[in-house]
Amino acid sequence: MRWDGHGQTGGVPPASPPNQVRGPRDGDDGRRHGDPVTPPVVAVSVDLVLLTLRGGRLCVLLIRRDPPFDVAWALPGGFVDGDEDLDTSASRQLWAETGVTTTGHLEQLRTYGGPHRDPRAPGVSVAYLALLPNLPQPAPGGDGPRARWWPVADLDSPDGPALAFDHPRIVADGVERARAKLEYTPLAAAFCEDQFTLADLRRVYEAAWDVALDPPNFRRKVLSTPGFVVPVGRRTSPRGGGRPAELYRRGSATALHPPLLRRSV
Amino acid sequence: MRWDGHGQTGGVPPASPPNQVRGPRDGDDGRRHGDPVTPPVVAVSVDLVLLTLRGGRLCVLLIRRDPPFDVAWALPGGFVDGDEDLDTSASRQLWAETGVTTTGHLEQLRTYGGPHRDPRAPGVSVAYLALLPNLPQPAPGGDGPRARWWPVADLDSPDGPALAFDHPRIVADGVERARAKLEYTPLAAAFCEDQFTLADLRRVYEAAWDVALDPPNFRRKVLSTPGFVVPVGRRTSPRGGGRPAELYRRGSATALHPPLLRRSV
DNA sequence: ACAAAAGTGTTTAGTTTACACCCATGT
DNA sequence: ACATGGGTGTAAACTAAACACTTTTGT
Helix, strand or coil: CCCCCEEECCCCCCCCCCCCCCCCCCCCCCCCCCCCCCCEEEEEEEEEEEEECCCCEEEEEEEEECCCCCCCCCCEECCCCCCCCCCCHHHHHHHHHCCCCCCEEEEEEECCCCCHHHHHHHHEEEEEEEEEECCCCCCCCCCCCCCEEEEHCCCCCCCCCCCCHHHHHEEEHHHHHHHHHHHHHHHHHHHHHCCCCCHHHHHHHHHHHCCCCCCCHHHHHHHHHHCCCCEEEEEECCCCCCCEEEEEEEECCCCCCCCCCCCCC | CCCCEECCCCCCCCCCCCCCCCCCCCCCCCCCCCCCCCCCCCEEEEEEEEEEEECCCEEEEEEEECCCCCCCCCCCCEECCCCCCCHHHHHHHHHHHHCCCCCCCCEEEEEEEEEEEECCCCCEEEEEEEEEECCCCCCCCCCCCCCEEEHHHHCCCCCCCCCCCHHHHHHHHHHHHHHHHHHCCCCHHCCCCCCCHHHHHHHHHHHHCCCCCHHHHHHHHHHCCCCCCCEEEEEEECCCCCCCCCEEECCCCCCCCCCCCCCCC
16 A cells, blocks of 8 residues: 555556656655656547527537548537636637527536547547527528537437547536536526526426426425525516416526425436 | 537637648538647646545545645645546556555546646646545555545644645535535445444534434435445444444445435525 | 416325434443 | 443424416417
8 A cells, every 4th residue: 555645656556657757856745746757748628518408308519520520420629728727718619609608507527538539539528518598590500500409319319410439428428417407506597598487497397307397386496495596577478378477587596405306216 | 609610710709729730631520539730738637535534524635745845735646647548547546545446436526727727737637536434544654654634624724734736626626526425326335344334324424514413314314215225134243332233335326316415505 | 258378275295303212232 | 230322113394296276368
């Protein structure tokens, strides 16, 4: 059992030692970052898992790749610039893909790396998850015919899109993260416009979890959770019959107490 | 609004375009990884947030750094080798720090990057979180006098250790992740030995959340959650009075339904 | 008047909490 | 015998689920 605080300092069993050179002063001093060694360097990219609701279905934005590539679809993303933060790079690229700036939600999902994920381009990819309201319109066709929203339920089906690299796993991780976060955070509102009805919010849960929720009980649950939503004081102009619904905005809560639990196992 | 699927392909507002060269075939085809560009490359390191329970307190392993450095303590970690997976690198370095192989739990926490985290060594650091049982003994003193377990409650106090770089935030993120995961996963058992009593398990929650739990109710809750623990069929030899407790092992569940919720807001 | 969607009330079942009590062991 | 910690029982309080019913709109 070693306690020197250096995984790199020798004695490491499974991996072969990297090519590194130690300076005389920065020896075994418990410091790791900025050591005068020559570690392997790689490119860092960002992958975006952009989720939204379209037609009552949870959808992810994919980019079509042209014939020279055998796998047709990939997540949007790109390399991280040298002078930018990871979060900054993610929001920059989110802007580039969707034009979205303020609304919604963007968080780091997970980092994927290792020599096996893309043999031609070793490197790490930091995946980000964004939850967005249904965007204006210019999805398939128009300005960017390469981008398309795909229902996540179609990704496993044979006529669904084939995804490059480890992107199937990244999408799955992002969808699962989003589904889980709906339980204990108020992030469902990130799928909605700035002002929304409780029915809008309920449809987020119903689409993401593929369940039917009881509207009266859902309403009580949301309104009794402090900071989840705040009433705006206005009502919708009803569309095609039915009582106009009250409008709400996101509250200040960052977590739901108690959570809105999924019934599933 | 752009829909070309390339954050790098121009039109990106906040950041300056990187130096990149496009090949004739790999044009604007919706592909990002392995593009024939020359992106900035950086070193990738792993930081380990190793948590355990010692004397009823949640503790984190820190490495002492010698005088040339003004900040005295840092998380264990090191560079990722070129030919290894991120998870592999993390478990390799965990082994190097603690000798631990099978028990406990190791998961990716988050990636920290950007030019401002350590000016002397730009690069990204992938933090991993490990939950470990109380290790045999050789902590401070013995083989590795640089490593020391610090109660996480002492990190904010003035006589606590000063942490380098963004390590305070990484530790805080790891502790919060651990606390949250105790609610809805059976990971409390990762802090225990292979066989443990329900009182051992309860003390994990009490130490991590700094609460007192009612033993009868905790017992019922755990036993009624399918797959949380399985009885071994043996009992402890009691230490200093009291009825011997039944021994349990981790169950097969990966999530707790229903969760064990914290009472706090 | 009727359909449709929003919102309220109520009954019932289930879960959580608090705490009294019993059990098995060391001293 | 008694202290100590493990384990069981139970009644009250709380929470969630199901669904009948009222309100407000468009047609």
